[in-house]
Amino acid sequence: MSIVTTRRAALMGLGAAALARPALAQSGFPSRPIRVIIPWAPGGTTDVQMRALCDAASRRLGQPVIADNRPGAGGTLGPAALLNSQPDGYTVAQMPISVFRYPHMAPRPPFDPNQDFSYIIHLTGYLFGVAVRADAPWQSFGQFLDYAKANPGRINYGSPGVATSLHITMEQIATERGIDWTHVPFRGIAENLQSLLGDQTHALADSSGWGPLVEEGRLRLLVTWGPERAKRFPNVPTLKESGIDIVSTSPYGIAGPKGMDRGVVRALHDAFREALNDPQHTAILDRFDMPIIYLGPDEYAAFARQQLEDEGRMIRRMGLRL
Template sequence: MIPLRRRAALSLPFAALAAPAYAQTFPTRPIRMLVPWAPGGTTDVQMRALCEQAARRLGQPVVVENRSGAGGVLGAQALLTAQPDGYTLSQMPISVFRQPLMNSRALFDPLKDFTYVVHVTGYLFGTVVHPDAPWQDMTQLVEHARANPGKLNYGTPGVGTSLHLTMEQIARNQRIEWTHVPFRGFAENIQSLLGKQTDVLADSSGWSPMAEEGRVRVLATWGNTRAKRFPNIPTLKEQGINIASISPYGLAGPKGMDPAVVRRLHDAFREAIFDPTHVAVLDRYDMIPDHKDPAEYVAFVQQTMTEEKELIDALGIRLS
């Protein structure tokens, strides 16, 4: 009978060889991509285009699974119980980094509970109203809100999202009050605006085609510069509101993933980000590629959480 110590020693070379061999053959089955937003919105369309291009490079399908609601954190939550084998990934909106900053009981630790794979892009956000609305720009909207405290309501894709926090930041900046109405995604948000149940929509650029058709009116975009597709629409900053918001995001998996598998995934998705087919989808929504490798992404998460804590503390927003 082989002594226990000797058996353990004999097993080490095989364990050392197993990880590289696994990474060399990865993937051997479809990869599940969690998208924590409703189907048909900007993120869903962009992520499906990205996953299609990544699948061509990985040799296996990358299947999108929508997990909408809870301000975009349901994908991250699902990673907590997923196997760290590379077959479950999630889009990671910036609301994932805010969740533990706004709750007394954090669902997860963004710096310890995930493996960051690749950073992808950021959104074009905008303030949008019904074409019948009386406001032609942000100045008129703010003046109306100031004269009618709390009576204007605005829709976003959820509590704790960049849209929610930025609208509250605008209110604080302009010394006004308005009422937040959270939805599960863009489809519900835009339906409410078009049906005149809500006065203002704050959301990513799924509204672009409707704006071009005149079905909605865009009062401002939220980037540092004007959107390429909407050169006549001023930014918030140009209208006297010194705020910019693009809410950058990327992809992550469960903690403890094999570095070689992470590298394989990163390389495939990096190529997919810059594939002309995917870039064309980004152009459609006035988004731009913003690649970061895993190390750069982790550093970005650390910096973002520091900055977000300062903003959340200043706004006094707490969910629990």
């Protein structure tokens, strides 16, 4: 693209924004609080991050942005609630990657990700890892896998739910290594941690809410799942370093009901994009080793279409069903 074309596109974009602002001013959006559905239990990584984002966005929008927790069904209850919400911009939801898996696994898909949502902004992804109690006998992920393979059915692990990235990846590892272990789904990190600390499960696979307990020495982090080692845990190897060619970060964003006015989508996008880079929010991202993975509305919609195809291939290959 030439410099002239680039400048012309930029001017056209500015013109469109100028046209959108008066329309929004006339409609008075937002004139009341905005509800953001978080499809996970309070206290977990996503909940803490999304609440910080909501606080920062409320300062931009001039209205409260209220977090509404609706955990369950692998993170799909929140997005499913959008099906019965008005497309007026006052109800949106965090969109976990399980949204793109469930339609391939359910006999009657609850929604169509390509048709039922208005994509607003893509935000970030997780640091995932597998942790055990500090007094567990396994000093490395390799030792843990070797024990699980030598003792079929004896190991159980907790995750945030069926068809989440944690569950899918652990089952991919089991298939690759010929392991038979038991998956125990939980509604959130608090329940998962409680079960592990109470010696009811042998390990947990979850996002970095385990970090403080690892730093306190109560848990041992065996492996992380990112493309490179986590800044806070530089001595812990990645899956790839452990001989398993998988990178899993489960990126996510925010969407609303289908049929939202593009001006409202743009207003929400602009507020959340500024909030994404707010120092109080980026401090939370740093705390949980979460990268910024920004996409605008059109790019996010294209990403969603591709994600739905990719997840479908994986689900069919693994033969997963709800």
